[in-house]
Every structure is written in structure tokens, then in C-alpha cells.
Amino acid sequence: MTLRLSIDKQDPEPVYRQVYNQLRAAILSGELAPGSRLPPIRHLARVAAVARVTIAHAYEQLEAEGFVESRAGSGTYVASGVHPSPAADAAIDRSFLPTLTEWGRDALALERPAERNYEADRPEIDFGFGRSFAERFPYDIWRRLLSRYLSTDDAMLSRYGSAAGFFPLRQAIADYLVRARGVRCRPDDVVIVSGAQQALDILARLLLNPGDEVLVETPGYRDAFALFRLHRTRLIYLPVDGDGLPVDRIPSDCTARLAFVTPTHQFPKGGTMPLSRRLALLEWAKAGDAIIVEDDYDGDLRYDGGSLAALQGLDRDGRVVYLGTFSKVLFPALRLGYLVLPPSLNTPFxxxxxxxxxxxxxxxxxxxxxFLSEGHFERHLRQLRRQYGEKRMILVEALNEYLGERVSFSPVAAGLHIMLFAQSGVDEAELVREAAERGVRVYAGAPYHLEASPPPSILLGFSGLNESEIVEGVRRLAAVWPDGHG
Amino acid sequence: MTLRLSIDKQDPEPVYRQVYNQLRAAILSGELAPGSRLPPIRHLARVAAVARVTIAHAYEQLEAEGFVESRAGSGTYVASGVHPSPAADAAIDRSFLPTLTEWGRDALALERPAERNYEADRPEIDFGFGRSFAERFPYDIWRRLLSRYLSTDDAMLSRYGSAAGFFPLRQAIADYLVRARGVRCRPDDVVIVSGAQQALDILARLLLNPGDEVLVETPGYRDAFALFRLHRTRLIYLPVDGDGLPVDRIPSDCTARLAFVTPTHQFPKGGTMPLSRRLALLEWAKAGDAIIVEDDYDGDLRYDGGSLAALQGLDRDGRVVYLGTFSKVLFPALRLGYLVLPPSLNTPFxxxxxxxxxxxxxxxxxxxxxFLSEGHFERHLRQLRRQYGEKRMILVEALNEYLGERVSFSPVAAGLHIMLFAQSGVDEAELVREAAERGVRVYAGAPYHLEASPPPSILLGFSGLNESEIVEGVRRLAAVWPDGHG
Structure with missing residues (x-):
């Protein structure tokens, strides 16, 4: 038997692994047949011009993995259990298709926005939205906090955390929510999640059966729509007005067992649900035995005074699940969100x-x-509010100057974007295209709407742009925005 | 109308929030009826002995939230839309119980190990297992790597990551797995998850229908059992021997569409699946159109030479899903795991x-x-192997000295624990209790077994103990270990 080994001593792969790989391939391909004898170590070492210990090491590895067997005094043989196949080391067959479950097929079929490639194809001015660009994020403080645990509390890092979250964080969040958001909760009610999607997915699995109705706002949070659809529920949607969900227009035959709402700052249209509607919504939930999921995705980002108290704080039945996130106010890459759960849902969740x-x-x-309990969070928040409040004001002034009567939008000074509504007849897709030709990326509102013929709308995020970019972007957008009525 | 305000200037809550809270409570309770007029600002400021601007601030907040309305020239009135209720600000009603889905009821009913409270009730010697205690984890390097991004790449932190994971990490993992674990993959095949549970849950949702059979090892990974049960599948279990799953004993009528195995180092018994069984398992999967999930939870931690190549590397049909984790070799608190997916499952997953x-x-x-691509990982791994290899050796020597013939265990030098099998008739629960009385915590093997009358067994983790603790712990355990045969 001739066995050619090709050894490259410049290769970062250790020489013994090179020997191992080549022998393994020869066995799997059948070149070295089951039961056949491998060359003696000293022989192969000489032929390959490597140390004997190197060959021995490769043989040991092959033996440990069952490719070869050594027989005392007789040498090393290819194991009889190996069934060589010429294809064993070949490329993976890509024709095999597993049968997916209904859920899997649904997940695959759901229309999803393409993942953005932030590097490629970057426009001159991008009105991207939904993320915070904290130019002045206190990195020094953050580094100091991370270092604190990295050097001293080894024990903390070497254990699995509680599924409900790290208790001191739950405590710090509860303190903050009670104080700043009017949420009624104890630390035990707070559960840490990776984000709103995980929270909604688990809630849906706990509460929603296929065919159940779910009450949602339109326009609304498309990832929530996708998730509720994945659970095969029926979306009952109500167009929001300037005050959020028009609770008095919930159809009387609506049997929704879950309502997903954004009362503090309607997403993405803007507007705040007034107290009377909040109380009516709670009444509706009680009458219909429903759960309300309050997504307070940016309740911290108001620029005209204090934040509005959460709907959850008015709930006296334990029917409201409050969702919060750090993605908007710290940075999305953190991937930390939280829920405040009513007592009845805590253990199941x-x-x-x-x-x-x-x-x-x-x-x-x-x-x-x-970061929360030492006051850095609220200090950072104040700075963000000033910074983003100014940017929003600049955007509003530019919109008034360049677009004026041609658009309408919510006057509520909050959040990280503005949704512009155009006069009917305006083709939003065309607008997006024409703006792109002028180096300005704006976002079509249609994907956020559930109704068949939504009013034309455009989303403009302002958090990632500076003053002159905002003004110039609006100027260019106005140049392609049609004047006419539909 | 008399309105009593109780202001505490020592309270960390700002005075305006104290005023706001008390007025809000009075409105919600009906003490201040809808339509009634609030005291003029100057009047209330005098009565409460606070600045007018403080009362004005509270009124503004109440107005922003819809509790009150100001009428020009006439004063501030409780909003007519408020429907006061004496209970509105009372404690949350804990009697409300939402109807859970079947899934929710299953999740609640599944027997789960209690979350350990690591601080309280800490025994003198704890043979806890499944986690790495890296006394010499290179914290300085880790801090430096974290700082690198915290200070320079703001853009990276301010965006949502890709659902499949951060590409440079997928690349670094693919490089490592090809080189060190014999896995055949490209960076695109690697997907980052929060851990094995998330990976298994999504795979089960994609692939398993209620009533489907799932082939598992016993003893085995109880969290995987719980998850497969939650998906209402039927667990077909085979007792492992010293070489892992006895593939030739898979029942011929088994229709499992998924097999969950630990071929590199059987969890928790120990032992390594030889090549012949691996090839037979791949054949079985092909014949039955099944997917194999290979959980390589500690494949990096072998103390007697190189790691064994993964089963995945032998797969030529694209039927093997490879699961890996950083929890064992870096620290569990990282919460990072990964899968290598066959092409057909990549997009659905x-x-x-x-x-x-x-x-x-x-x-x-x-x-x-x-950490991976700059070589720190493999350097750290070499150190861990030396450190844990020594601890394991000390444990083995102590077991041989103090327990000798009374126990058996896998000779494979790998992992972070040893599973001891006692002679039949030994009462493992009794053993655990008696050891605890002597300050030694050991873990019963029964929860890891699926068969009705599993052989008595005890799990001993060695990664968190030093040499003298290991020896002393085994000495005390031996003192309560019965001699007799069953």
C-alpha cells in the first residue's frame, strides 16, 4: 500500500492534524479499506520527514475516534466498523429538505423586511428610525460599571442567571418605573427579556390559541403583527386617530382576548391616549376578560415636560402587561427589555x-x-431628551417651512421619528424612490398599516442626523413631494 | 372643597410629584369629582407652603395626562371623562386568572428543578456541576476587548444586530470549529443563539408536531426532555452504555424524526460514541428521514489529548444540527450559544x-x-484543560481510594463532572441526604433518567472545588456510602 502524505510545515494547522486529516480522509473514502494495516509509525515518519511522535499523535487521535484500532505487537489497523463511502468527505448534499411544521412553514412564508446592510449602499442622508444614536453616551461610566464585575465578582459570572432576570436589575427597574412612569409594581413583577419580540412570543404562546382575535392599532408595530399572525390569530385592527386607539369604536362583537396598544406614544403615528380612553379600554378588557399589552417602547422620550404615567398604573384588575425596553434610550445592541407582569401571569411566564x-x-x-440605581440612567435620559428634543424641533420647523400644508403629523413632542401623512392621491412608493434619487432615504408608511388602502405616509427618523442634514433632507424631500390633491 | 396635601420636603420624590400623586389619587378615588374645580394655584401653594411654580408643574402634568382640563380665565377642572372608582388606586386584584393555552398549562405543569439560591444555605463542599469556574479567566484581556468597541464603534452599538448573529463572530466560530472540532461549515452556516434551550425550542417548533417521536438518550439532558415534552412529542429513550447511544438497539418501529444525542461526551454518564455507531446513526437518520441534533456541550474539555471530531463532520446528507456553547468554557453568564445548521434548515431557522x-x-x-480570532480562546482553553484535568484526576484518585469497587464511572477524561453509578439497591436520595448532613452537597442522578427504575447514581461536579475540598468531600461521601449489594 502506498500512502502519500502532503505536509506543509508553514501551515498554521499542526503537522499531526495534517497527518490525521489525510489518514481520516483516506479511511472515509475507502482508499484505506476496513481491516487494512496502517504503515508502521517509524516508516511513515521517515517517508513524511516528520518526527515519530507526530505520527504517533495522529494515530492516537484516529484511534480515540474509532477510525483505527491498534493490536498489541501487531500494529495499527483501519477499524472494521468503518463503512467507507466515496462521498463521506464530499460536500454536504443540499437536496435534503426536512418537512417543516405548519408553524415553520408560516414563519418562512411571513413577509419580513429585508435585513438592512448598514455599510453598503448608504445614502447621503438617512432618515432611519427606531434607534438611538447617543453621541454623548457615557462610555467611561459604562466601562467602569462593566469592569467592576469583571474583576471582582467572579462567582456572579460563573453561574447561570435566574430565568426571570438578575434581581438587582429587576429592583432598579421597579424603582424607576414606579417613580418615573407611574407603574405599580414590585421587583418580583419585573421580568427581564431579550426584547419585545421575546416577550410577545411567550405571551402569545401562553394566551393565544389559533383563531383567537387580537385587537391592534393601525398603523402599528409590524413585528408584533407578524408574531400574532405566526400564532394564527386573527388581527382585529382599528385605525388610530390623534388620541391613539378609538376605544369606543371597538366592534361590539370583538372577542379579542388580547389587545396590543401604545397609549403613551402611538407607534408609529404619534399621539397620546387620553385618560378617558384609557379607563374605557380597561373597562373593555374587564368586560371581555381580555389582557392588555401596553408597549411603552419610548415613554421616556418626551420633550415637552414629564413623561405620561403608564396605563398599567390605572389597572386594578391585573390585566395589563407593561413592556419596556432599553434599546431606545441606551443602545439597541444591549438587547435588554423587560415586562411588568400582573400577578396571575408571573409564574406561567x-x-x-x-x-x-x-x-x-x-x-x-x-x-x-x-447604571439605573446610581442615577446615570436618568442623567443620560435628560441629555437625550435635550438632544433629541432639539433635533425634533429642527425637523418640525423644516417640515413647516418646506412642506407646510402638504403634510400633517402628530404635534406630540416625543420619540425618535415623525410620521408624515400626505394628501390622498400621493404615491408614497414613488416619493421614496424620488427622494432616494436625491440621496435621501425616507421610509414608506404602508408596511405599518393593516387596512387595505391606508392613507399615504412617510416615516422620518431624526435621531441619527445632525441639524444641517435634517434641514437639507427635508428640503430635498419637499422638492419631490407633489402639491396636488388626490 | 377642602383638599389636604401632605408634603414632605425630605422625601426624595420631588415636591411637584408629591402634589401630583395626591391630586391624582383624589381624582381617581372620586374625592375630587369630574367637573369640579381645583383650587387656584396661588391658594394651594399658600396652603401647602410650596412655591406656586411647583403647584403649576403638578397641574400641567395632570393636564397632560388628561386628569384635569384648564379653561381659559376660569381655572382648572377635573376632566369630565374621568370615571372615578374607589378602587382605582387600590392594590391590584390578584383573583383575576387568565385562561392559559394548552401550551401554557403544559409549561406550568412541567416539573422543573427549583432555581438554586447560591448564597443561602451554602454547604461546606458543593459538588455542583455544569459550570466553569475560571479562576484564571483573562479578565484584563476581556476588559480590553469590551473597551475597544465601547469607545470607538458607536455605530455598532446603536443598531440592531442581525438575527443570525454578528457576522465576525460567526466567522470566528466557523474557523474554530473547522480547525478544532472537525465540523464542516462556512460562516453562514453558524447562527448565534442565547443557548441550547433557545436552539432546541426553535428547532422543535420548526420540525416537531404533537405526537411525533423524538429519540433521546437516558440518562440525558433534562432541560431538553422538558422542552420536547412541552412540544407534546413522545420521547423514545434508549439507555446508553459506555459508548453512548446503542444505535443497533433503536427499535425498528421507531418513527422519530429527530434524535438528540451527545456523541462526543455523553451527558451526563460520560463515554464517547465510536465511529461505527456514528456512521450507523447517520444511516439510521437517512433511512428514517430524521434530523440528528448533536449537542457538543463540552467537546472542548478533554484532558487526554485532542478533542474528538464532531459527528457533524461525517454527515454528508445535511441531517446533522450541531449545537455548541460558550457557557462551559468562558462563563455561563455570557449566554451565548451557537448552532451549525445544514443548508436546508438555515433560512427557516x-x-x-x-x-x-x-x-x-x-x-x-x-x-x-x-477573543476567538486573536487566539485568546484557545490559550484559555489550554489552561482550563490543564486546570480541570488535574481536578478530575484528583477526584478519580479519591474515588478509587475511598469508594473503590463500590462505584463505577466512565473512564473518559473529559467534562466538568463525573456520574457515579452505585450498586443496585443503594438509595441515592438517602445518600444525598446523608452527605448533606456531613456538609457535602452531591446530586441525585434520577432526574436525568427517563426509565422507570434507573440504576442509582450520583453526580459530582469538580470544577468549583479545590484539591483538598475534592478529597475531603469524597472522604465524607464514602463514609455514608453503603457497602452492601442490593
Whole structure:
């Protein structure tokens, strides 16, 4: 038997691995047949011009993995259990298709926005939205907090966290929510999740059966729509007005067991649900035995005074699930969100979460906990409010100057974007295209709407742009915005 | 109308919030009826002995939230839309119980291990297992890697990551797996998850229908059992021997469409599946159109030479899903795991994941990517292997000295624990209790077994103990270990 080994001593792969790889391939391909004898170590070492110990090491590895067997005093043989196949080391067959479940087919079929490639194809001015660009994020403080645990509390890092989250973080969040958002909760009611999607998915699995109705706002949060659809529920949608969901227009035959709302700052249209509607919504939930999911995705970002108290704080039945996130006010890359759960849902949620995901990184949670409890968070928030409040004002002034009567939008000074509504007859897709030709990326409102013929609308995020970019972007947008009525 | 305000200037709550809270409570309770007029600002300021601007601020907040309305020239009135209720500000009613789905009831009913309270009730010697205690984890390097991104790449932190994971990390993992674990993959095949549970949950949702059979090992990974049960599948279990799953004993009528195996180092019994069984398992999967999930939870931790190549590397049909984790070799608190998916499952998995969880923290992913690609990972691994290899040897020697013939265990030098099998008739629960009375915590093997009358067994983790604790712990355990045969 001739066995050619090709050894490259410049290769970063250790020489013994090169020997191993080549022998393994020869066995799997059948070149070295089951039961055949491998060359003696000293022989192969000489032929390949490597040390004997190197060959011995490769043989040991092959033996440990069952490719070869050594017989005392007789040498090393290809194991008889190996069934060589010429294709064994070949490329993976891509024709095999597993049968997906109904859920899997639904997940695959759901229309999803393409993942953005932020590097390629970057426009001159991008009115991207939904993320915070904290130019003045206190990195020094953040680094200090991370370092604190990295050097001293080894024990904390070497254990799995609680599925409900790191307790000091739950405590810090509860303190903040009670104080700043009017939420009524204790630390135990707070559960840490990776974000709103995970929270909604687990809630849907706990509460929604296929065919159940879910009440949602339109326009609304498309990822929530996708998730509720994935659970085969029926979306009952109501167009929002300037005050959020028009509760008095919920159809009397609506049997929704879950309502998903954004009362503090309607997403993405803007507007705040007044107290009377909030109380009516709570009444509706009680009458219909429904749960309300309050998505307070940017309740911290109001620029005209204090934040509005959360709907959750008015709930006296334990029917409101409050969703919050750090993605908007710290940075999305943190991937930390939280829920405040009513007592009845706490155990089921945490139990379910412990089965499907063991928890968020403890280190990040510990750092965020200190960031909150030591006051850095609210200091940072004040700065963000000033910074984003100014940017929003500049955008509003530019819109008034360049677009004026041609658009309408919510006057509520909050959040990280403005949704412009055009006069009927305006072709929003055409607008997006024409703006892009002028180096300005704006976002079509249609994907956020559920109704068949939504009013034409455009989303403009302002958090990632500076003053002159905002003004210039609006100027260029106005140049392609039609004057006419539909 | 008399309105009593109780102001405490020592309270950390700002005075205007105290005023706001008390007026809000009075409105919600009906003490201040809808339509009634609030005291003029100057009057209330005098009565409460606070500045007028403070009362004005509270009124503004109440107005912003819809509790009151100001009428020009006439004063401030409780909004007519408020429907006061004496209970509105009372404690949340804990009697409300939402109707859970079947899934929710299953999740709640599944027996789960209690979350350990690591601080309280800490025994003198705890043979806890499944986690790495890296006394010499290179914190300085880790801090440097985290800082690198915290100070320079703001843009990276301010965007949502890809659902499949941070690409440079996927690349670094693919490089490592090809080189060190014999996995055949490209970076695109690697998907980052929060851990094995998330990976299994999404795979089960994609592939398993209620009533489907799933082939598993016993003893085995109880969290995987719980998850498969939650999906209402039928567990077909085979007792493993010293070489892992006895593939030739898979019942011929088994219709499992998924097999969950630990071929590199059987969990928790120990032992390594030889090549012949691996090839037979791949044949079985092909014949039955099944997917094999290979959980390589500690494949990096072998103390007697190189790691064994993964089963995945032998797969030529694209039927093997490879699961890996950083929890064992870096620290559990990282919460980062990964899968290598066959081409056919890649798009469905990533699509599903993007719907239920937007992704792991980018910063952590970036730091781990550099930790791998700059060689720190393998350097750390070599140190861990030396450190844990020594601890395991000490444990083995102590077991041989103090327990000798009374126990058996796998000779494979790998992992972070040893599973001891006692002679039949030994009462493992009694053993655990008696050891605890002597300050030694050991873990019963029964929860890891699926068969009705499993052989008595005890799990001993050695990663968190030093040499003298290991020896002393075994000495005490031996003192309560019965001699007799069953």
C-alpha cells in the first residue's frame, strides 16, 4: 500500500492534524479499506520527514475516534466498523429538505423586511428610525460599571442567571418605573427579556390559541403583527386617530382576548391616549376578560415636560402587561427589555421562559442595574431628551417651512421619528424612490398599516442626523413631494 | 372643597410629584369629582407652603395626562371623562386568572428543578456541576476587548444586530470549529443563539408536531426532555452504555424524526460514541428521514489529548444540527450559544428566530469574536484543560481510594463532572441526604433518567472545588456510602 502524505510545515494547522486529516480522509473514502494495516509509525515518519511522535499523535487521535484500532505487537489497523463511502468527505448534499411544521412553514412564508446592510449602499442622508444614536453616551461610566464585575465578582459570572432576570436589575427597574412612569409594581413583577419580540412570543404562546382575535392599532408595530399572525390569530385592527386607539369604536362583537396598544406614544403615528380612553379600554378588557399589552417602547422620550404615567398604573384588575425596553434610550445592541407582569401571569411566564431561554447575560444586567440605581440612567435620559428634543424641533420647523400644508403629523413632542401623512392621491412608493434619487432615504408608511388602502405616509427618523442634514433632507424631500390633491 | 396635601420636603420624590400623586389619587378615588374645580394655584401653594411654580408643574402634568382640563380665565377642572372608582388606586386584584393555552398549562405543569439560591444555605463542599469556574479567566484581556468597541464603534452599538448573529463572530466560530472540532461549515452556516434551550425550542417548533417521536438518550439532558415534552412529542429513550447511544438497539418501529444525542461526551454518564455507531446513526437518520441534533456541550474539555471530531463532520446528507456553547468554557453568564445548521434548515431557522428574538447583544458578540480570532480562546482553553484535568484526576484518585469497587464511572477524561453509578439497591436520595448532613452537597442522578427504575447514581461536579475540598468531600461521601449489594 502506498500512502502519500502532503505536509506543509508553514501551515498554521499542526503537522499531526495534517497527518490525521489525510489518514481520516483516506479511511472515509475507502482508499484505506476496513481491516487494512496502517504503515508502521517509524516508516511513515521517515517517508513524511516528520518526527515519530507526530505520527504517533495522529494515530492516537484516529484511534480515540474509532477510525483505527491498534493490536498489541501487531500494529495499527483501519477499524472494521468503518463503512467507507466515496462521498463521506464530499460536500454536504443540499437536496435534503426536512418537512417543516405548519408553524415553520408560516414563519418562512411571513413577509419580513429585508435585513438592512448598514455599510453598503448608504445614502447621503438617512432618515432611519427606531434607534438611538447617543453621541454623548457615557462610555467611561459604562466601562467602569462593566469592569467592576469583571474583576471582582467572579462567582456572579460563573453561574447561570435566574430565568426571570438578575434581581438587582429587576429592583432598579421597579424603582424607576414606579417613580418615573407611574407603574405599580414590585421587583418580583419585573421580568427581564431579550426584547419585545421575546416577550410577545411567550405571551402569545401562553394566551393565544389559533383563531383567537387580537385587537391592534393601525398603523402599528409590524413585528408584533407578524408574531400574532405566526400564532394564527386573527388581527382585529382599528385605525388610530390623534388620541391613539378609538376605544369606543371597538366592534361590539370583538372577542379579542388580547389587545396590543401604545397609549403613551402611538407607534408609529404619534399621539397620546387620553385618560378617558384609557379607563374605557380597561373597562373593555374587564368586560371581555381580555389582557392588555401596553408597549411603552419610548415613554421616556418626551420633550415637552414629564413623561405620561403608564396605563398599567390605572389597572386594578391585573390585566395589563407593561413592556419596556432599553434599546431606545441606551443602545439597541444591549438587547435588554423587560415586562411588568400582573400577578396571575408571573409564574406561567417565568416558567415558560425558563424552558425556552435561560436568560440574558448577567454581566450586562449587572451593569445596567448599577447604571439605573446610581442615577446615570436618568442623567443620560435628560441629555437625550435635550438632544433629541432639539433635533425634533429642527425637523418640525423644516417640515413647516418646506412642506407646510402638504403634510400633517402628530404635534406630540416625543420619540425618535415623525410620521408624515400626505394628501390622498400621493404615491408614497414613488416619493421614496424620488427622494432616494436625491440621496435621501425616507421610509414608506404602508408596511405599518393593516387596512387595505391606508392613507399615504412617510416615516422620518431624526435621531441619527445632525441639524444641517435634517434641514437639507427635508428640503430635498419637499422638492419631490407633489402639491396636488388626490 | 377642602383638599389636604401632605408634603414632605425630605422625601426624595420631588415636591411637584408629591402634589401630583395626591391630586391624582383624589381624582381617581372620586374625592375630587369630574367637573369640579381645583383650587387656584396661588391658594394651594399658600396652603401647602410650596412655591406656586411647583403647584403649576403638578397641574400641567395632570393636564397632560388628561386628569384635569384648564379653561381659559376660569381655572382648572377635573376632566369630565374621568370615571372615578374607589378602587382605582387600590392594590391590584390578584383573583383575576387568565385562561392559559394548552401550551401554557403544559409549561406550568412541567416539573422543573427549583432555581438554586447560591448564597443561602451554602454547604461546606458543593459538588455542583455544569459550570466553569475560571479562576484564571483573562479578565484584563476581556476588559480590553469590551473597551475597544465601547469607545470607538458607536455605530455598532446603536443598531440592531442581525438575527443570525454578528457576522465576525460567526466567522470566528466557523474557523474554530473547522480547525478544532472537525465540523464542516462556512460562516453562514453558524447562527448565534442565547443557548441550547433557545436552539432546541426553535428547532422543535420548526420540525416537531404533537405526537411525533423524538429519540433521546437516558440518562440525558433534562432541560431538553422538558422542552420536547412541552412540544407534546413522545420521547423514545434508549439507555446508553459506555459508548453512548446503542444505535443497533433503536427499535425498528421507531418513527422519530429527530434524535438528540451527545456523541462526543455523553451527558451526563460520560463515554464517547465510536465511529461505527456514528456512521450507523447517520444511516439510521437517512433511512428514517430524521434530523440528528448533536449537542457538543463540552467537546472542548478533554484532558487526554485532542478533542474528538464532531459527528457533524461525517454527515454528508445535511441531517446533522450541531449545537455548541460558550457557557462551559468562558462563563455561563455570557449566554451565548451557537448552532451549525445544514443548508436546508438555515433560512427557516433564522427567519423563525428573527420573529421570536431579535438577537444577542452585539457588544458581547464582538468581544467574543475577537477573543476567538486573536487566539485568546484557545490559550484559555489550554489552561482550563490543564486546570480541570488535574481536578478530575484528583477526584478519580479519591474515588478509587475511598469508594473503590463500590462505584463505577466512565473512564473518559473529559467534562466538568463525573456520574457515579452505585450498586443496585443503594438509595441515592438517602445518600444525598446523608452527605448533606456531613456538609457535602452531591446530586441525585434520577432526574436525568427517563426509565422507570434507573440504576442509582450520583453526580459530582469538580470544577468549583479545590484539591483538598475534592478529597475531603469524597472522604465524607464514602463514609455514608453503603457497602452492601442490593
Amino acid at each position: 417565568v416558567r415558560a421562559k425558563s424552558l425556552v431561554d435561560r436568560g440574558a447575560p448577567t454581566l450586562t444586567q449587572a451593569a445596567v442595574a448599577d | 433564522v427567519r423563525a428566530k428573527s420573529l421570536v428574538d431579535r438577537g444577542a447583544p452585539t457588544l458581547t458578540q464582538a468581544a467574543v469574536a475577537d
